[in-house]
Amino acid sequence: MKKCIKGIPVSLPKKEKIMFKKRLLLGMVILLVVGMLFAQGAKEEKKTVIRWMWLPEAMGDVENGPFMKALQAKFPDVEFQLEPVLYSAYPDRFPVMIAAGDVPDIFQGHTQYMPQLVEADLIYDLTAALPKYGPDIVGNARDGQLRYGQYGGKQYAIPGSYLLKYFSQNIRMDWLEKLGLEVPRTLEEFREVARAFVAGDPNGNGKKDEYATAFRTNVNFIDSFFLAFGVAPNHHQTGMWQVRDGKHTFDWVQPEMKEALMELASWYKEGLIHPESLTFGWNDWWNAYLRDSVGMWYHQPRRLSEMNTALKQAGVEDANMWPIAPPIGPKGLSGTANEGQPWATFFGKNGNLEKCIEILNYTYTQEFFLACGGRNDVYYPSQRTLNEKGWPKFYSYEEMLADPNYEERRTEVLYSMLYTGWCIENPNMTNTWPDRELAEYVKQQFKNTLSPAQVVGNELADTYAVTSSKPVPVPADAKYFTRLQDKFREIASRIVSGRGNPDATWNEWLDYYAKNGGPEIEKEVNELFPL
Amino acid sequence: MDTSKRTRAQSWKPLKSLKSLQREIAKNKMLFLMAIVIMVWYVIFRYVPYYWNLIAFKDYSYRLGFSGSPWVGLKHFKDAIADVEFRRVFRNTVIISGLKVFIGFPVPVILALFLNEVFQNWYKKSIQTVIFIPYFISWVIYASIMITILSPTDGLLNIMLRSMGKEPIYFLASTEWFRPLLIVSEITKNSGYFTVLFMSALASVDEEVYDASVVDGANLFQRILHINLPGIASVVAIVFIVRLGQLFMSGFEQVYALYSPMVYSVGDIIETYVYRQGIVGGRFDYTTAVNLFGTMIGFTLVIITNYVSKKISDHGLW
Numbered sequence: 001m002k003k004c005i006k007g008i009p010v011s012l013p014k015k016e017k018i019m020f021k022k023r024l025l026l027g028m029v030i031l032l033v034v035g036m037l038f039a040q041g042a043k044e045e046k047k048t049v050i051r052w053m054w055l056p057e058a059m060g061d062v063e064n065g066p067f068m069k070a071l072q073a074k075f076p077d078v079e080f081q082l083e084p085v086l087y088s089a090y091p092d093r094f095p096v097m098i099a100a101g102d103v104p105d106i107f108q109g110h111t112q113y114m115p116q117l118v119e120a121d122l123i124y125d126l127t128a129a130l131p132k133y134g135p136d137i138v139g140n141a142r143d144g145q146l147r148y149g150q151y152g153g154k155q156y157a158i159p160g161s162y163l164l165k166y167f168s169q170n171i172r173m174d175w176l177e178k179l180g181l182e183v184p185r186t187l188e189e190f191r192e193v194a195r196a197f198v199a200g201d202p203n204g205n206g207k208k209d210e211y212a213t214a215f216r217t218n219v220n221f222i223d224s225f226f227l228a229f230g231v232a233p234n235h236h237q238t239g240m241w242q243v244r245d246g247k248h249t250f251d252w253v254q255p256e257m258k259e260a261l262m263e264l265a266s267w268y269k270e271g272l273i274h275p276e277s278l279t280f281g282w283n284d285w286w287n288a289y290l291r292d293s294v295g296m297w298y299h300q301p302r303r304l305s306e307m308n309t310a311l312k313q314a315g316v317e318d319a320n321m322w323p324i325a326p327p328i329g330p331k332g333l334s335g336t337a338n339e340g341q342p343w344a345t346f347f348g349k350n351g352n353l354e355k356c357i358e359i360l361n362y363t364y365t366q367e368f369f370l371a372c373g374g375r376n377d378v379y380y381p382s383q384r385t386l387n388e389k390g391w392p393k394f395y396s397y398e399e400m401l402a403d404p405n406y407e408e409r410r411t412e413v414l415y416s417m418l419y420t421g422w423c424i425e426n427p428n429m430t431n432t433w434p435d436r437e438l439a440e441y442v443k444q445q446f447k448n449t450l451s452p453a454q455v456v457g458n459e460l461a462d463t464y465a466v467t468s469s470k471p472v473p474v475p476a477d478a479k480y481f482t483r484l485q486d487k488f489r490e491i492a493s494r495i496v497s498g499r500g501n502p503d504a505t506w507n508e509w510l511d512y513y514a515k516n517g518g519p520e521i522e523k524e525v526n527e528l529f530p531l
Numbered sequence: 532m533d534t535s536k537r538t539r540a541q542s543w544k545p546l547k548s549l550k551s552l553q554r555e556i557a558k559n560k561m562l563f564l565m566a567i568v569i570m571v572w573y574v575i576f577r578y579v580p581y582y583w584n585l586i587a588f589k590d591y592s593y594r595l596g597f598s599g600s601p602w603v604g605l606k607h608f609k610d611a612i613a614d615v616e617f618r619r620v621f622r623n624t625v626i627i628s629g630l631k632v633f634i635g636f637p638v639p640v641i642l643a644l645f646l647n648e649v650f651q652n653w654y655k656k657s658i659q660t661v662i663f664i665p666y667f668i669s670w671v672i673y674a675s676i677m678i679t680i681l682s683p684t685d686g687l688l689n690i691m692l693r694s695m696g697k698e699p700i701y702f703l704a705s706t707e708w709f710r711p712l713l714i715v716s717e718i719t720k721n722s723g724y725f726t727v728l729f730m731s732a733l734a735s736v737d738e739e740v741y742d743a744s745v746v747d748g749a750n751l752f753q754r755i756l757h758i759n760l761p762g763i764a765s766v767v768a769i770v771f772i773v774r775l776g777q778l779f780m781s782g783f784e785q786v787y788a789l790y791s792p793m794v795y796s797v798g799d800i801i802e803t804y805v806y807r808q809g810i811v812g813g814r815f816d817y818t819t820a821v822n823l824f825g826t827m828i829g830f831t832l833v834i835i836t837n838y839v840s841k842k843i844s845d846h847g848l849w
Contacts, residue, residue, distance in 0.1 A: 092811065278704065
């Protein structure tokens, strides 16, 4: 038995001494590793947390895509906390979020909410910080784009690059051919074609199940018919303003709006418009077209190839939805409406302004483009390969057609571009990229991805777009617009569906408008946007 | 016939003193323990939010927040009363709720009374199950089924109408049909639940009394009228009072899932109006006032009904 003091042997044999030293060394190594782990943990705790709220439908599974991976690589000091909110849940979420005073660092939303966000002091004024921390955002912005994010003379948001001229009137060209009809030009010719679509069984199934056109929720997504009378509800009913007699005037209360509604009412009564479409949601609307039962479609040219592919997948082999000029009304007017007040990116007042602008700015840069290989989606391999310079080489439209699943995946890409620097429809994109050869190459690559229908549709959209003269909300909108919007929806659907006396219904609307803030909004619009 | 025997539900009496409460707690510890969870839920989700009803008396500003917003007294209540839209949703709410109560309420009572007379057990259970199942389907699903069946283009009902040479009807967009559809769908969906409730109350009716009446030669109608109905009167009264208290809650989920701007004139109710104007439109102060107004009337109705019920039948909530 060896002598021990407090359990430690006073004198150890050589072998045991070596063992003791080994154990001591092992203990020290373990301590070191644990210490390093703790240090690492402490270091990670110092990361800036950025809460980013986005729409899953609009940006795909961003969290797992090359988009976010490129951002994480560029900003290792940032921990991104992504907060997905369904597009359909957005209208509920936004006002409550504002009332609760809890907004994320970066979030996308409709500029309709800008007055409330500013009043609640929840978003940053970007006027000074944007040029400093977001030079690529400013440099690559579409012409006039930033104006749509200003409120009270200050920059509060970065509007999506997709805005402005991007809607077209489209028609089933294959139906026209089957029935031996010419492309309609005037509203009367459109009506004749509509009657032929309904009576002529262009889908050839022997049933009377065709309609000329369909609304998407209330009287939305049919602005081209309204603009034949010179007014528009705007496809999301965010309001359409035009200058008349030297003043900004609201389209919804013009006598021409009543005329347009009455015209649509007669179409509805005649069975030319899908009877259920006044209550259609997005899926009902889309499916009505896919059932090969609706011939005229008002939408973005970029969705045309998606529609045609979906129709073909649904078994309509010769489907050809094609863009045409919008109908000309009785006074010679015609047009397609723009976005009105667009969606935009806001920065919540949580102490991270510079970092947030830097992050968004990065998505506009050449470096980001190369870092994520030209992709900010998850599913779609938009780049076929890299060229000899290591630049992404995209599928051309013809190559895409060979891929049966292309359209589905392409949609992800298109949506993901809406709220970041990516937007193939933005002619200024790549303006600030240092490698001009790459910039030109990318523009050409993107151009090659466009379908022939989209090229024609874009040109038509550029030619016929009618732009709202009121780019952003005014303070009175926060108080009154929702109730006016709510009432207009009711009035429009009542007149179009033929319920009640249309004159009395219209007068009811004018009376409601006059008593519920309409004149106040008009006054502010004319004061804040002097002509 | 002795119908004075009190059921278990009728035998509950208020506690006279703190000591008797203590005794009761000691005796039914587990029951009280389980009740605590429910009470905590009620306090958190039903009573605590009452405080924020004060927003109805303030001119709520996002900038100033709840506490900083200025006090405006009854302004929003006056605005609501002057608002033609509010008057419409108020009228719709009363009509729809009233029809649901006065048409829909007797249905499960009648069903329960008649089912109670069915002595083929398998048949009774089958009917009970069939009418009870819709209660477990959410309104969103139930509405989807209705929308499909009632579709003017390819709905089953309109296909039948067409085959009979009649014009199709867009039921859900029709101001004439919308309210009846609400009532019918409410009855078909929820009657099963209340039927089971009343049937369980009927189970507590003394069988001896029932047997005696048969011996005495009472027919089916007399047995229902003089034994079964008085036997469940207390439960019926309580359910009726509770339903009246919900007069201004016409069923948000049901209406929201089925309505559209085309039927606002007959189908827009306080809850859907509050949702659109309050949650979506951000008019929190005004819509709180609207909701509070309806709730106060509902509360008053409960008190009056309870008083009347006690006077007439000696049955009430308190």
